[in-house]
Amino acid sequence: MWRVMLCTLWFFVPLLLRVRTVCGSAVELQAQVKTEVVFRPEECTQRTKKGDMVNAHYDGYLQKDGSQFYCSRSDKEGHPQWFVLGVGQVIKGLDIGLLDMCAGEKRKLTVPPELAFGENGKGPVPPNATVVFEVEVYAVSRGPRSLEAFGEMDLDKDKSLTKDEIKEYLKQQYEKGGNPHNDHHYEKVMADIFNKNDLDKNGKISVKEYNIYQHDEL
Numbered sequence: 537m538w539r540v541m542l543c544t545l546w547f548f549v550p551l552l553l554r555v556r557t558v559c560g561s562a563v564e565l566q567a568q569v570k571t572e573v574v575f576r577p578e579e580c581t582q583r584t585k586k587g588d589m590v591n592a593h594y595d596g597y598l599q600k601d602g603s604q605f606y607c608s609r610s611d612k613e614g615h616p617q618w619f620v621l622g623v624g625q626v627i628k629g630l631d632i633g634l635l636d637m638c639a640g641e642k643r644k645l646t647v648p649p650e651l652a653f654g655e656n657g658k659g660p661v662p663p664n665a666t667v668v669f670e671v672e673v674y675a676v677s678r679g680p681r682s683l684e685a686f687g688e689m690d691l692d693k694d695k696s697l698t699k700d701e702i703k704e705y706l707k708q709q710y711e712k713g714g715n716p717h718n719d720h721h722y723e724k725v726m727a728d729i730f731n732k733n734d735l736d737k738n739g740k741i742s743v744k745e746y747n748i749y750q751h752d753e754l
């Protein structure tokens with residue numbers, strides 16, 4: 537269990553780093569993420585774009601010796617994380633490298649330090665380290681927390697999302713990507729969503745709770 541927690545922490549920690557480097561040097565602007573598509577499903581219509589809610593797994597390795605510094609997919613207890621793409625919830629290299637992907641797609645991303653953990657490194661990542669992420673997108677939902685996505689999930693149109701409604705949506709998105717039915721997986725993802733979004737803990741996610749980023753759409 538602690539490994540899962542560690543993963544979750546790791547995932548958000550880079551945010552802090554980004555704030556410090558936000559003024560961006562010329563070097564940062566020139567730095568690029570090298571993207572290799574490892575697998576792309578035949579049906580690949582809806583692709584990720586900035587602001588989408590993405591559910592993905594990613595394992596992080598140091599390029600220099602291939603050692604793993606971040607567990608995600610490799611950990612059996614680990615479940616894919618939901619995050620909003622392109623808004624700095626993950627390191628810059630992932631925000632860039634996860635663009636234009638469809639559910640079920642796998643990529644290998646090579647991220648230079650400027651777009652990863654920078655001159656100082658972080659935890660097990662040494663200073664100036666180029667890192668490699670093996671990523672797999674499980675689901676993409678239209679965002680950013682848009683009325684469109686909310687409406688799609690809100691089957692009974694009562695302006696709130698129950699666990700059943702969200703589960704149904706997850707199931708559709710996940711299995712659309714060619715993945716086998718996996719109740720355990722849906723339960724994990726749902727627990728994560730409710731934990732983060734059901735602020736008043738009433739077992740339902742209201743429009744307001746859903747739209748925690750206060751976007752204009754709602």
Ligand SMILES: *[C@@H]1O[C@H](CO)[C@@H](O)[C@H](O)[C@H]1NC(C)=O
Pocket residue numbers: 655663664
């Ligand atoms: C990291 O790179 C920066 C910029 O090239 C350099 O100034 C710094 O000394 C490097 N740090 C280490 C520990 O190599």
